[in-house]
Amino acid sequence: MSTQTQTSTAESMSPEITFGGIPMMGIQKVDMIHGLPGFENLHHFVLAELEGYAPFCAFQSTEEGKISMLVIDAKLLSVWQGIEIPPRELAILGLEDGGQSEQFVILKIDQTTQEFTANIKAPIVFNPATGAANQVILDNADLSVEHSMQHELK
């Protein structure tokens, strides 16, 4: 686990893994087959729900603790309806159809305004059965790397 995740005191029988102090739940290992664009040397991540902050999840490198992101299940976004992952990209992950995959979008936070945007142009597509994942760049020109979350988070 990374340098930014901590366990609770040694006395505890069930150590709690946290993300900036928030308990992480349902931790899944994620292997980015091609690395993550911008961090191509990083292949191993964990994906976990953040207790008390659903539907936000943490996506954190296990190789470089400083590299972590907030993500959200893409299927929760109204804009995601009708978006399909190309069969070629699914095949790389050992999947036959999009229904077998999990899809997450990376969130960006404007530190000044605290407004969230989502990169719906390039979702992280994940095979939950194997842990294999890729950030897939979709061809649809209408999809933005900075989709406003203002009307999505209600």
Next chain:
Amino acid sequence: MLILTRKSGESIRIGNNIVISILESSSRYLKIGIDAPKDIAVYRNEIYEKIQAENRASSVDAAQVNHLLAGLQKKKTTAATQKEA
């Protein structure tokens, strides 16, 4: 950089299993076909660079996440209260 001149209908082979074909050319653009193994990722470079930059900008300090999410929840609560009023 290796520079090769090709006409429409001609192609370039890279290694054993990548073939780049010039399908169509005009004064404004080239239409290119790429045959490559499925484990080779192919992207438009300017879009890939945009995704790289966006990922770097999206990386957050885990120590600040609690504060950021608390701020977001407060904003949502305020918005909901204003809507009800």
